[in-house]
Amino acid sequence: MSFRGPIEDGEWVEAWTARVVKPGPAPRVRGYDLDGDLALHYGWSERTFLTHRGRLPSPEESRDFERSLAFVSAASVDEGPTAAASIARLAGARPAGFVVSVISVLAEEAQSLVVEGASGEGPLFSPSRVKGFLAGLSEERRAVIEEESRLPVAVRRCWEALGFTKPEAWVELWCLSRLPAVLAEAFAVRPGSFRQVPMRTPDFEYQEMEA
């Protein structure tokens, strides 16, 4: 029996389009040789900038970008993504499942705090930290970040001023900068150490519905 449907009847391109990484035995990123050039001369944040923006950052852009990633990179265990990571570790999840579940929480955090600009409490919402962040930025970037008390939004505006204009990129940068701290804290949890991880913090109160 032969099967035909709209997919067989349609016309589809056969090839994917490469715009960033040239495929092949010696990968090139935005035209630069990865192994013989970028890996020798540029750091992680500079390569991230190049990958997205299509050009290498100026020294000033590089400093501001690095600073923006650094200021949001600490996520302590009382913050949702790190607590979630600790639970995943406790349960003995396999490495890939563990990391992907953590990234999904981090990405949701980014969607809320960075993309949608939600407010909150804690170090990400300390006006003095925002002031400190702005103080170290170049004048060009500082000028476009208005008076802002939320660090996630201030950092987003810095990213926008650096040419990262798509929300998808903000979510990515947020996850990349915070993931090491989130995972490192969780790695310290021994799988199966159930008495070491809070069951009731935060607690839930069951409210019976009428059947």
Next chain:
Amino acid sequence: MKPLIPTRVAHAGHDSQRFFGRDVHRELLGRVSLPQTLLLAVTGRDFDAETAEVLTDFTVAATVADPRIWPLKMSRHGAAYGNAIAGLSAGLSFMAEARMGPMAFGPVAIRLAELGVEASEVEVERQVAGWFERDAFPAGFGVPFRTEDERSEALRARLETKGRGRLPYMALHDRVVRAAADRSRAAPNFTLTGAAAILDMGVPASAVAQVALLGSLPSFLANAVEQANIWAPSLHRLGPRFVRDQTPEDRVSPRASSSHH
């Protein structure tokens, strides 16, 4: 004071597992079907067996599981290294607020609920005209790569045989389809028919997308489970033969240039 979050979902007791106000083992086990259990989970409400069976019909009608369909291919990529849960997760995660997939039922349901089953013909026509003015592909309309959505036809026919084809939201669905009939791209898609059917079950508009998500699970699960058991190197790497190279010309960085001098 320790933070406390209210929940109506469940409590794990010594001799009673509570779930939305019911004792799981004494009140639910043996008395409710899988669709009833899933609907209770999503809405916190009881559905009689006949109404809950609409979820079964919706799910079966929605099962177009060809792995080449892009959301399902996401599940294939996720599961391509042997983990079905990763496949399910990859397929479902990117569906939030996407224009395709189960979450697309939410805006359609809200639109139908806002229009209201009591809306006059004039109001229905005015609203539908507004949808098409504001959006080239208004929610609920447009059938890619074919002229009609076979899932809508199948579900519509099934609802008729069960005497549910004239319930208030299906009647509104038909009036909306008639009001749109003369426009281009006016073919109703499954989100319109499915949302109307789910609203007629008594599901609040705000929960319709979650109910639709349940209906999509067989398609995602089937692809995730199969792919986790097939080692398919073409999902890991296709090779340059299948790539059209539009990357920039080769170049040398300023630091590499200066280090050579």
